[in-house]
Amino acid sequence: MADDGMLLNFSIPDSGILARPSFKGGNWKDRLTAKKAAQNWHTKASARLSGETVPKKIVDNATDVNRTELGQRTRRTSKSPELPETGERPVKRARVSGDFRPKATEKTDSGDFRPQSNPAVTRRPGEKQDVPKGGKQIISSLFTYNPASTTKPKASERRPDDAPLEPSNAPLSSELDTFTSLGISTTLAAHMLNKMELKAPTAIQKAAIAQLVKDDSDAFIQAETGSGKTLAYLLPIVQRLMEISANMKKRKVDENVQRNSGLFAIIMAPTRELSKQIALVLEKLLGCAHWLVATTVIGGEKKKSEKARLRKGINILVATPGRLVDHLEHTEALDVSNVRWLVLDEGDRLMELGFEQEIQKIVGALNLRMRAKKDDKLKIPGLPEKRTTVLCSATMKMDVERLGQISLKDAVHIRADPSEKGQVENEGKDDQSFYAPAQLKQSYAVVAPKLRLVSLMSFLKRAFARKGSVMKAIVFISCADSVDFHFDMLTGDIEQKLKKKDEEAKEDEKDDDTQEKKKKPKALQQADPTKLSVTNAESPILSTKTHTVTAYRLHGSLQQSLRTSTLAHFTKNKEPSVLIATDVASRGLDLPNVDLVVEFDPAFAREDHLHRIGRTARAGRDGRACIFLMPGCEEGYVDILKSDRKDTETGVHISRQDADDILNRGLVTSGVVDKNAYMDKATDLQLAIERWALASPSRLEAARRAFQSHIRAYATHVADERKYFDIKQLHLGHLAKAFALRERPSGMKVPGLRTGAGRGDRTPAKIRGATKESVRERDKEGAPKKIVDLDLPDTQDTEEAGKMRKAIRAREKFMRHAGMASEFNLG
Numbered sequence: 001m002a003d004d005g006m007l008l009n010f011s012i013p014d015s016g017i018l019a020r021p022s023f024k025g026g027n028w029k030d031r032l033t034a035k036k037a038a039q040n041w042h043t044k045a046s047a048r049l050s051g052e053t054v055p056k057k058i059v060d061n062a063t064d065v066n067r068t069e070l071g072q073r074t075r076r077t078s079k080s081p082e083l084p085e086t087g088e089r090p091v092k093r094a095r096v097s098g099d100f101r102p103k104a105t106e107k108t109d110s111g112d113f114r115p116q117s118n119p120a121v122t123r124r125p126g127e128k129q130d131v132p133k134g135g136k137q138i139i140s141s142l143f144t145y146n147p148a149s150t151t152k153p154k155a156s157e158r159r160p161d162d163a164p165l166e167p168s169n170a171p172l173s174s175e176l177d178t179f180t181s182l183g184i185s186t187t188l189a190a191h192m193l194n195k196m197e198l199k200a201p202t203a204i205q206k207a208a209i210a211q212l213v214k215d216d217s218d219a220f221i222q223a224e225t226g227s228g229k230t231l232a233y234l235l236p237i238v239q240r241l242m243e244i245s246a247n248m249k250k251r252k253v254d255e256n257v258q259r260n261s262g263l264f265a266i267i268m269a270p271t272r273e274l275s276k277q278i279a280l281v282l283e284k285l286l287g288c289a290h291w292l293v294a295t296t297v298i299g300g301e302k303k304k305s306e307k308a309r310l311r312k313g314i315n316i317l318v319a320t321p322g323r324l325v326d327h328l329e330h331t332e333a334l335d336v337s338n339v340r341w342l343v344l345d346e347g348d349r350l351m352e353l354g355f356e357q358e359i360q361k362i363v364g365a366l367n368l369r370m371r372a373k374k375d376d377k378l379k380i381p382g383l384p385e386k387r388t389t390v391l392c393s394a395t396m397k398m399d400v401e402r403l404g405q406i407s408l409k410d411a412v413h414i415r416a417d418p419s420e421k422g423q424v425e426n427e428g429k430d431d432q433s434f435y436a437p438a439q440l441k442q443s444y445a446v447v448a449p450k451l452r453l454v455s456l457m458s459f460l461k462r463a464f465a466r467k468g469s470v471m472k473a474i475v476f477i478s479c480a481d482s483v484d485f486h487f488d489m490l491t492g493d494i495e496q497k498l499k500k501k502d503e504e505a506k507e508d509e510k511d512d513d514t515q516e517k518k519k520k521p522k523a524l525q526q527a528d529p530t531k532l533s534v535t536n537a538e539s540p541i542l543s544t545k546t547h548t549v550t551a552y553r554l555h556g557s558l559q560q561s562l563r564t565s566t567l568a569h570f571t572k573n574k575e576p577s578v579l580i581a582t583d584v585a586s587r588g589l590d591l592p593n594v595d596l597v598v599e600f601d602p603a604f605a606r607e608d609h610l611h612r613i614g615r616t617a618r619a620g621r622d623g624r625a626c627i628f629l630m631p632g633c634e635e636g637y638v639d640i641l642k643s644d645r646k647d648t649e650t651g652v653h654i655s656r657q658d659a660d661d662i663l664n665r666g667l668v669t670s671g672v673v674d675k676n677a678y679m680d681k682a683t684d685l686q687l688a689i690e691r692w693a694l695a696s697p698s699r700l701e702a703a704r705r706a707f708q709s710h711i712r713a714y715a716t717h718v719a720d721e722r723k724y725f726d727i728k729q730l731h732l733g734h735l736a737k738a739f740a741l742r743e744r745p746s747g748m749k750v751p752g753l754r755t756g757a758g759r760g761d762r763t764p765a766k767i768r769g770a771t772k773e774s775v776r777e778r779d780k781e782g783a784p785k786k787i788v789d790l791d792l793p794d795t796q797d798t799e800e801a802g803k804m805r806k807a808i809r810a811r812e813k814f815m816r817h818a819g820m821a822s823e824f825n826l827g
């Protein structure tokens, strides 16, 4: 065969065909450890190639960083050594607390194998490590031992629902549907058009206004979130009062209704924020009837100034129940004998929060004083003889029936006419089914506990990547401590830690601390978790070169004035922003331009979920919502969410995302799916967050508190849904990683967690033999905090145990509600 002139160079280098990888990143010790590990493997691999047998090395499956300085994670890059097929681990791997799974070479989610290399951890020299007394730092790789999804995504779930959907809560578009056609005066309608830009009523407004303007029957207004229920009850009241006023003028009884003519309407709402919001809408409406005066009496405000306002005279009062009862008992000037409209906004929430007694007291006082005034000669002409009570919510069941017994008589159930555009035909359907707005695009993300934190970051990074794609987002988190932790992290200098990951020069190490301080942007230094006075700051990790993203926090432990100013700031901010909040922001709040709601922690009940996602897609606008679920029993919750819309065969369309998609889209900018790239980036991010948390004792403390509170909150899902949110299925060790923690949960003394060795059954909710006091947490002042005690009896099958469990659940529910009441700082 003729020589074709090509020479193939098959010469083998002296080092052999197995090139030694070069290691970058980590400090010198880390690199040395990794290098040794690779050398070790290299020797074994060479020996195998030459047919020698290698004695099996017994490796410790727990790594103690107190003992061993952990090496730089051996990345699975093209430079990394390939995995030996024997299943031997080249280096030690870390074991996650409570993780007793096989120690052999591990299979990743995608089915490929990754070496159980040194744990993915680097401790920066100079980092202060607040390691628990006698405790170990448990470090695990992000992508190992994650539970696999138990469900297969359906083809339809894989694609986002791009079809434009008819909004179900938008104003009606027919020319015939006007406010005046419903009995609203031209003055009021013109005012709404000119000053509030409200042209036509929504479907629920059409139904409610027509009823309440002409009739004094009690009513039960139920419509989906963002459908304009506030105006549905406010407009008829203002209209009726304007009519009475005009009537007085005509009969020359008086000039007009004056502020001292009497209190005619009371509107009660469960939270202070909602009360203020209602008062704001009312104030705008009263712009065309300035002689009518409205005010608020809510907890957290100065009682003295409220009393002064009540003394001057008020026609419409917006109140939280606790404060109203207080004034009824102690403020003589508060005369309720003329009250003819009582509105209970978010009626179901009022009952849930245990305001039954307060409502009973208020209704009792109104009845008593109204009767006493019956024969009064100085009656206001045109004032109805009977009081109308209106109950209002997007979700109402069970408790509301009880509320109805207390306050409603022969109530009319007002719902949107199903023949209106976008409305759901409810005929023959469960009367207690509630819907999310039809145009709201929903998705769920299946994310393993260890990946939760990086997935959230990636999700938000992606959402805010392009300016204008998402302007405002709300992230719902179960408890205040966790909100603080996540807010602090979002506003922390993690990006800097990420950038610095490869700069491991010794000079750097020496003055690491000072450099850290210098590089901290001003805004970030403010965002100290211990300083609750800071509720907004720039988020470097979400901001891009072209725009800044601001993070906000909101929860019930913040001072009322801060809560109010935070919401006002978030509302006014024209730049991209994200609000990290507890359920304090879930009910009734109308925050403009919220395009995305993320339920990072699922709501405690399906109704709460509907209210949360209802913060977007309001009044016909678009919106997106995503709920994070963990693989396993939580995935079953999707079926519940799908049943939220029963007008279609398949239920509501909810698309699915997996952690891989989220991480790839959020962290890898090339757009190409590259498993190695996103895994590396996610690991870097997780490490940067862990280093950031470890660098400050106060942050570490905040992370632990957040983790503990999260577990406690998890135990308070309603009984019906506990099969999806089963605390016994929670892998606490993995979950701790989502709080940037490297310590054993048992060492943290999580209430409800069995401490010590032998946690084989991993049933943290069981605290057999534990006294309440032993799991009771104390607040800063040393006062015992409320606890959720889930102590279940061992004899679960006996009738007695069944009864006991019922009683315990009832108590839990109470505790939850009691906890929420304090969370909201109500009344």
Ligand SMILES: Nc1ncnc2c1ncn2[C@@H]1O[C@H](COP(=O)(O)OP(=O)(O)OP(=O)(O)O)[C@@H](O)[C@H]1O
Residues within 6 Å of the ligand: 171, 197, 198, 199, 200, 201, 202, 205, 223, 224, 225, 226, 227, 228, 229, 230, 231, 393, 394, 587, 588, 589, 590, 614, 615, 618, 619
């Ligand atoms: N007729 C209308 N035309 C246009 N926008 C309206 C109309 N009525 C109300 N809105 C707007 O719709 C938004 C939602 O109204 P509102 O807060 O009353 O909803 P809701 O039904 O009480 O929601 P939720 O159940 O979440 O409390 C507000 O921004 C309000 O200004």
